Amino acid sequence: MEFSKGHGTENDFVILPDPDVALALPAHRIAALCDRRRGLGADGLLRVARAGALAAVGVLPELPEGVAADDWFMDYRNGDGSIAEMCGNGVRVFAHYLRATGLELRDEFVVGSRAGARPVRVHAADHVHGDVTVDMGRVRELGASTATVGGRVLEGIGIDVGNPHLACVDPDLTPASLAALDLTAAPGFDPGFFPEGVNIEILTALADGAVQMRVHERGVGETRSCGTGTVAAAVAALRAHGDSDGKVEVRVPGGRVEVSVDGGRAALRGPSVLVAGGQIDDRWWTELG
Numbered sequence: 001m002e003f004s005k006g007h008g009t010e011n012d013f014v015i016l017p018d019p020d021v022a023l024a025l026p027a028h029r030i031a032a033l034c035d036r037r038r039g040l041g042a043d044g045l046l047r048v049a050r051a052g053a054l055a056a057v058g059v060l061p062e063l064p065e066g067v068a069a070d071d072w073f074m075d076y077r078n079g080d081g082s083i084a085e086m087c088g089n090g091v092r093v094f095a096h097y098l099r100a101t102g103l104e105l106r107d108e109f110v111v112g113s114r115a116g117a118r119p120v121r122v123h124a125a126d127h128v129h130g131d132v133t134v135d136m137g138r139v140r141e142l143g144a145s146t147a148t149v150g151g152r153v154l155e156g157i158g159i160d161v162g163n164p165h166l167a168c169v170d171p172d173l174t175p176a177s178l179a180a181l182d183l184t185a186a187p188g189f190d191p192g193f194f195p196e197g198v199n200i201e202i203l204t205a206l207a208d209g210a211v212q213m214r215v216h217e218r219g220v221g222e223t224r225s226c227g228t229g230t231v232a233a234a235v236a237a238l239r240a241h242g243d244s245d246g247k248v249e250v251r252v253p254g255g256r257v258e259v260s261v262d263g264g265r266a267a268l269r270g271p272s273v274l275v276a277g278g279q280i281d282d283r284w285w286t287e288l289g
């Protein structure tokens with residue numbers, strides 16, 4: 001079974017080409033594959049399939065708005081096997097993979113996601129490095145809520161980027177104190193406000209057009225980057241700064257991305273790296289049950 005491995009600012013993914021949706025992907029198999037000791041190891045999994053093929057076998061109940069049957073669809077799963085609506089770093093790696101393998105010959109095309117159509121522009125793509133902008137669509141503020149980290153209560157804004165986020169801007173945070181935060185345990189949050197769980201970003205205030213951010217992801221744990229999270233962080237940082245639109249460089253442990261916010265919509269530009277490709281042993285995969 002063919003696979004590739006890639007990452008966007010060190011948020012890493014196993015990529016499974018499966019255009020006709022021949023693979024069964026129960027959660028326990030994904031969790032084993034993404035486990036960093038008993039499997040290949042990754043924050044998440046990207047199945048590469050045609051949207052119509054996913055709908056035909058019932059993986060998708062229907063085609064999401066704006067997604068055509070022959071669009072490539074990013075069937076994203078978190079490392080614990082759970083399904084998430086959208087993955088911003090994942091779309092960049094997905095688009096890079098399509099161009100690098102020749103599955104897609106255009107530089108501008110739509111990637112389908114459970115959150116809807118995500119148009120991409122591939123600025124550069126060779127067999128290792130890519131540079132991609134993703135139209136992240138409409139971003140919706142959900143109101144104020146809080147997170148608890150190491151016994152401290154942090155004020156945040158709930159933000160819908162197709163998936164749920166709580167972005168906590170702490171004006172007293174410095175890069176050093178942010179780096180010192182213990183995120184090994186999942187931050188506490190209000191399950192009434194986020195009944196489907198939440199990705200939690202903690203970030204410094206906007207300064208010189210940039211913020212520093214760490215993230216604890218739903219279904220994964222702390223990651224070195226979260227693309228949808230950088231969009232939520234940029235929206236929250238602009239809002240705390242008294243702005244609604246603007247460009248923000250979001251610096252995460254795994255690198256840097258640029259988020260543009262305009263009229264309630266966002267775009268995310270950043271790198272992608274394809275690290276390796278190979279074969280997953282069919283018998284190992286089957287024995288997972």
Ligand SMILES: N[C@H](CCC[C@H](N)C(=O)O)C(=O)O
Pocket residue numbers: 011044078083084085086087088089090163164199217218219220225226227228229
């Ligand atoms: N853990 C997220 C999905 C992956 C998001 C992140 N990897 C990104 O790049 O946006 C969730 O459950 O909503």
